[in-house]
Amino acid sequence: MPVPTRYVHVGFPKAASSSLQNFYFAVHPECYHLGLGFQSRGNRYVNEEIEILSEVDLRLKKHFLWDGARGRARIEAAAAAAEEGGYRAVGLSNEFLSFGLGNEVDTADKANRLHEVFGPGTKAVIVVREQFGFLRSLYLEMLKGGYGGSFRNFLEYTLLYQVRSWATDICYDNMWRHYSRVFGDGNVCMVAFEQLKEDTPGFLGQIAGALGISDSVTELKAVNTQREELNWYEQLRRYNERFPHEFGARFYETFNMNRMRAYFHSELKLAVPHDRLADDMLRIPFSQAANAVVEISKVRDINLEVPEALGDELRRMFAPSNRRLMDATGLPLDRYGYVLD
Numbered sequence: 001m002p003v004p005t006r007y008v009h010v011g012f013p014k015a016a017s018s019s020l021q022n023f024y025f026a027v028h029p030e031c032y033h034l035g036l037g038f039q040s041r042g043n044r045y046v047n048e049e050i051e052i053l054s055e056v057d058l059r060l061k062k063h064f065l066w067d068g069a070r071g072r073a074r075i076e077a078a079a080a081a082a083e084e085g086g087y088r089a090v091g092l093s094n095e096f097l098s099f100g101l102g103n104e105v106d107t108a109d110k111a112n113r114l115h116e117v118f119g120p121g122t123k124a125v126i127v128v129r130e131q132f133g134f135l136r137s138l139y140l141e142m143l144k145g146g147y148g149g150s151f152r153n154f155l156e157y158t159l160l161y162q163v164r165s166w167a168t169d170i171c172y173d174n175m176w177r178h179y180s181r182v183f184g185d186g187n188v189c190m191v192a193f194e195q196l197k198e199d200t201p202g203f204l205g206q207i208a209g210a211l212g213i214s215d216s217v218t219e220l221k222a223v224n225t226q227r228e229e230l231n232w233y234e235q236l237r238r239y240n241e242r243f244p245h246e247f248g249a250r251f252y253e254t255f256n257m258n259r260m261r262a263y264f265h266s267e268l269k270l271a272v273p274h275d276r277l278a279d280d281m282l283r284i285p286f287s288q289a290a291n292a293v294v295e296i297s298k299v300r301d302i303n304l305e306v307p308e309a310l311g312d313e314l315r316r317m318f319a320p321s322n323r324r325l326m327d328a329t330g331l332p333l334d335r336y337g338y339v340l341d
Contacts (some may be wrong), residue, residue, distance in 0.1 A: 004032065004082045005212045006122040008114050011095030012170070014137035015127040015193040016220065021093045023202060031214040032082035033091040046094070048262040049074045054094045055153040058113050059104050059318040071117035089211045092117075098126065099169040107169050108178050115182045123210050128172045128331075130338050131318045132311075138166075141310045142225055143236050143302075150237075151303055155310045160318075163340045167314075171321035176328055194336035196220065231302035235290040235331070237302060244321060245282050251305055257299050280283040290315030315339045 009025065011017050021037030035045030035054065045051040048164055053071050082090035097110045105113070115122060116253075129137075139147075139154045145155070158165050172190070179188045182257060189210035195203045201218040208215040227233070240248050264270050294301075322338045325331060 002088065004079060004087050006079060006118045007089055007091030007125060007211050008097070008118060008122060008255040009091065009093035009127075010100030010110075010114070011127040011171075012127055012129060012134065012193075014134055014141060015095075015098070016196055016222075017093070017095035017127070017130040017234040018224045019208075019220050019222060020127070022223060024207070024217055026092070027232075028089075028217050029214060030088040031211075032078070032085060032087040032090040032230050034078055034090065036093050043259065043261075046078065048076065048266050050092065052267060053117070054092055054097075055259045058094070058110055058117075059096055060260075061105070066113065068116045070112065071113070072119070075117050091122075091211075093125075098165040098175070101162060101166070107175075111179055111182050120184070122183060124179045124188045125207055125210065126172075126175055126179065126188065126190045127193050128170075128190060130242075130333075131170050131314070131337060132339075134170060137226060138207075139304075140233055140302075141224075142247050143233050144287070146240050146244070146283070147249045148237055148240035148242075148244065148248045150306070151282060152307055152310070155306065158308060159197075159313055160319075167317065170320070171317060171322045173324040173328065174333055176325055185234060190325075190331065192331050192336055194335065229294065230304070231299050232290050232294050234299050234302040235294050236286060238299070239286045239290060243282070243286075282326065 009017075009020060018037070021033075021035075022042065023037075024038045025033040026037040026040045033046075034050045036043055038044045038046050038293065045054065053074055056235055057066065057071055079090050089331050096104070097114065098107065100107050104110075111124075117190075135155065136151070139151055142154070149157075158167050162168055176188065176190055189207060191203060191206050201215070202222055204217055204220065205215045208217075319339050319341055322333050326333050326340075
């Protein structure tokens with residue numbers, strides 16, 4: 001019986017990550033997918049041990065708390081189950097592993113930890129997206145999570161605080177170079193999100209080829225798509241500005257603490273902190289309220305224009321990175337509208 005290939009799909013967010021989790025890895029008959037998207041069940045994992053590893057240990061734990069041996073044991077147990085079940089691949093997916101958000105572990109350290117627990121020969125899958133499209137989509141997603149700033153504020157943070165923001169993570173040649181060094185040449189599968197709409201079977205076929213599984217899955221269901229009503233996002237932004245929560249919370253608080261439920265319950269033996277759980281639940285009534293208000297009191301569409309000066313500075317950052325990535329990988333970024341000069 002062949003040993004299953006191990007894989008990690010690290011994102012990027014807003015690059016079909018939820019679709020891949022729930023309707024590719026989770027449904028492929030040759031994959032023992034540990035989560036996210038275990039059995040196509042959204043933000044779920046095969047068990048709480050893997051959930052804590054992915055959502056807490058890899059993303060958040062400081063060096064003094066990191067326990068690579070424990071993580072390896074959990075992956076070895078999962079790999080043994082995959083081998084016993086006759087699967088050809090076993091792995092997990094978490095888009096938060098591809099970029100830095102708030103006070104998380106550095107992106108490069110996440111990659112190092114991933115390789116430490118999964119071991120040599122693991123395949124890393126990274127889906128990139130044209131940077132300005134990525135930033136617009138990420139901004140709108142963060143509004144749904146409580147961010148209350150304007151798109152200009154968001155871009156200013158991206159550029160001015162690049163020492164901690166996701167700016168250098170979406171200089172994708174950095175990701176290619178680091179993952180190739182850590183996981184080894186030939187073990188990194190980087191594909192462009194834009195190919196998904198152009199050639200879905202080809203997009204999925206590249207991932208299948210990297211993992212050594214069949215290309216039997218040729219379609220991908222779209223989930224977590226952007227709403228057409230841009231005025232809804234503006235109304236939501238105004239709520240977030242008035243009632244700060246989650247991504248609008250104080251800087252020292254961890255975001256998405258609802259995704260730490262298993263850690264609180266099983267490791268710390270505590271209840272999920274009430275205010276942080278309430279923060280997550282506020283997304284529902286705020287979304288419903290925005291729906292109701294835009295029906296009776298029209299607001300302007302949210303402004304997604306890139307200010308010229310900010311755009312020039314960001315292009316000066318992204319263009320040389322994209323050229324280096326094209327040279328290194330052969331990805332046709334010019335065909336997909338990535339800035340190159």
